[in-house]
Amino acid sequence: MKEHERCHRLNNAYDETLDKVKSAPAHHSLTTGHRIAWNDITILKSLPSKAHLDLTEQAAIHIRNPSMNRTDSAPKYSSLWNPILPKIAATLKPTPSGITFSSS
Incomplete structure (x- = not known):
């Protein structure tokens, strides 16, 4: 989630050189104005790989x-x-x- 929050904070959710979304949650928030409660995220599962x-x-x-x-x-x-x-x-x-x- 830190990566998604960082993309949102830096307004860097889309990589224009690759024409690719780097972070779907950040991109969604930045393009729609929907707010994400970055401090109230629930991790559904932690995995080793x-x-x-x-x-x-x-x-x-x-x-x-x-x-x-x-x-x-x-x-x-x-x-x-x-x-x-x-x-x-x-x-x-x-x-x-x-x-x-x-x-x-």
Whole structure:
């Protein structure tokens, strides 16, 4: 979250040289004016490696289908993982109160 907050604070959420969003939460906040409570963030899961983190993020996106998430830039995995994504997502902490996700 520090990386996302830093991109927001420095107004550096978009890399024009690569034509790529570096931080989706910061970009969303900067382009819409929506405020993010950077000091009130809930970490859903801490993991030992980027591979674990990427797969767990994919599971959370797949199961929760958050309307704000830019799934085009999310890590991509084979659909062979789909049967176990609910099991991975079940290991996440509950959704923080006040945050809603679109229903699928």
